[in-house]
Amino acid sequence: MSISKKSAETLTWPEKGESRIPYQVYMDENIYEGEMDKIFRGSTWNYLGLEVEIPNPGDYKTTYVGDTPVVVTRDSNGEIRSFVNRCAHRGATVCMDSCGNTKTFTCVYHAWVYDAQGDLKGVPFKKGVNGQGGMPEGFDQSKLSLQKIKVETYSGIIFGTFDHSMEPLQTYLGDKMCGYLNRIFQKPVKVLGYQRQLMNNNWKLYFENVKDSYHASLLHLFFSTFGVNRLSQKGGIDLDETGRHHVSYTYGSLNEDLEAYKQSDLRSFSSKYTLEDPSLLVGRNEFPDGITLAIQSLFPGMVVQQIHNALAVRHLVPKGIDSCELIWTYLGFEDDDEEMTKIRLKQSNLVGPAGFVSLEDGGIGELVQKGIVGAPHEESFVEMGGTGIESQSFRVTETSIRGFWKHYRHLMGY
Template sequence: MTENASVPADFAESDRVAARLYTDPEIFEREMTQIFERSWVWVAHESELAQPGNFKSTYVGRQPVIVTRDRKGTLHTMLNRCRHRGASLCEKPSGKANGFTCPYHAWSYGLDGKLRGIPYPDGYEGVLEKGELSLKKLRTESYGGMIFATFAEDGESLEDFLGDAKLWIDRFMKQGGGYPIKVLGKHQFTFRGNWKIQLENTTDGYHFPIVHRSWMASVDAETADMMSFMTDPSAITHALGNGHSVMQMVPEHSDLDVDDGTEPLQARFDHVVAKLSKTLDEAQVRKVVRAMHGTGFNLNLFPNVSMSAAFFRVLRPISVNETLIEHVAIGPDGPPGLDVVNRERMRIHEHFQGPFGFGTPDDAEGWDRVQRGAHGGPDLPILVNRGLAREKASPEGWPTSHVTDETGMRAAYAQWKEMMGDD
């Protein structure tokens, strides 16, 4: 690796990357245009836009957008920027509306982004055509309830971009226990580090028993045993192509439809079983309760979202040394009797991912430390070579190694290198 490399892509190799990938503002700026404005970026789950008129404000990279469902049910993603003088149209994180009106000069737009009205239009006679001033729209497609948007008008389809990750999205959505998945709630925080540090974390099984000792000590013996995957040879990570990867921590829960009926339900959920048994049959109860902890894997979708066991983790780059993280709790969307399930899932989520939980604060401390340390010895590389010598192809052809290895990181940086070298 040479510090005189001509393009940022030269700073990433198959087993290491330069520390400046975390600290160089010029590299960060290029990432915003060559990765976040060319990739499919996750913007919403369909349950957040369940009805016509629903909207969500979010970001694609650093550009503010509004995601909407119009009256015909079509999904749209549009820049949150009035075409007149550039003011933001919507400051609410979500809601329901008939359209959007700029608070500065009252230009109004429909849910599909079309310019509907202009106050005092006589001043624009001969100088403005309303049809030419719709909100700038991004291509928007969804798969498995996950909505993505991209600025790349002529790029590959979302399904092609997701590729073999689609199988794992399908499996992740089975945790509804036969019911669809919906968003239950969310919280967000920032950490003082580069976005790629968090991208690495979701398929980093190596850190788990070290960073999360306090969480392991706080849970019941059955949960702790389930998450003791460090020496389990069946716990593996696959690189799925296009920067995506999946880390199987609890392989027997990778496909929740596969159940031989011998795994006992945890005693901690006896009260859930008792309540569900009043309205569901025994098989349905088992299916829902067995999925209480979510799936047995973390799926990383390059560049900005992971489907992590039982929640979504979304990253948003703010600057080279600041990243916003949003944790989205999910649960089954079914009859009222499932409320007990979703309450329990929220408590599980809070215990690990919550701001006062036993997991996320420890993770964030580690991410902060990586950023601080990266400024020391800038010529020293960041290593992503664990398990490289034992990495093999799975029957599907996926590069595969142990769950503690850095296969997922190498996959992400291979995609990063490809996109950053494409001028």
């Protein structure tokens, strides 16, 4: 269901602010178009990839900023560059492979050639044939570069922005979020594999879900049944000063108030279930702070996860008002021994499109998308943990969801 342009332009946010979310924002074509312009192509730093994915001059990968296709590459000087994957001539996709190594990029349509910086270097038949045709006098190919994206890196992670006056990346992330990134990217990483997942829901429904820490004990039966994550375990929510970024963290089963959890009579707790292969949850204590589960979201579409020893980056890509794609990049460290790599790969079965845990996350957004049809002027109720936006030393809260909507409203002008 889509809403008319007139209704999008007249959207009035509920008086109760970030604790009430109008369903219209999940189903309006014009709001979606505004998000691509004001958020993803606006004043934000977007996840592009990892330096380890393009280690050598000429290496490249294709990805997205919002729904805009882009190329990320390393030029002959070792500098990381990024540009929109759209020919300046007629708009065709220039780079069609997901990754590779090349000195130049050639559009298959009319063979316009670009270098690793996105500058136009060759136009076939520029002078015409036998003195006929060709480009007009005064044609200046230096003005027809691919649209360039400003790039900065932090802790081996590549970010890009369309706003070339954007504040420095480290300022955008903030000291607190940088600290959590340093915790995971504490030493050189290696990529263990990828998965992609299409979801039939608005991109914001998934990002809300990532920031919703208290659903884990209710929706994810595996989490609670086997003690991977319960709300009775010590943990909390950390927000940056703007509220746009968050971390949810859990310290595991030590000092857990298990009796209180049992007395809650939740369907997600049962002592009768066991794992046929208990080694799935056998790992190593590799983080000295004792945190066994940490989910970090960086506005507008990046997630960094640690679930026991399963490390991954998730990249959320909008595909329309009711569709999005999630790209999982599974990680290990370069100095991992063979046994540690096996542990990470086995525990990666907890997550991903068919993971024991996150299988439900891929479907719950679709249930919401279906449920709100016909109710664009109704709104959600987001008051768990209060109505404020601040870090909290517990996880029965929706504070980080409210933080997301605060920054969203700021950028969108609502």
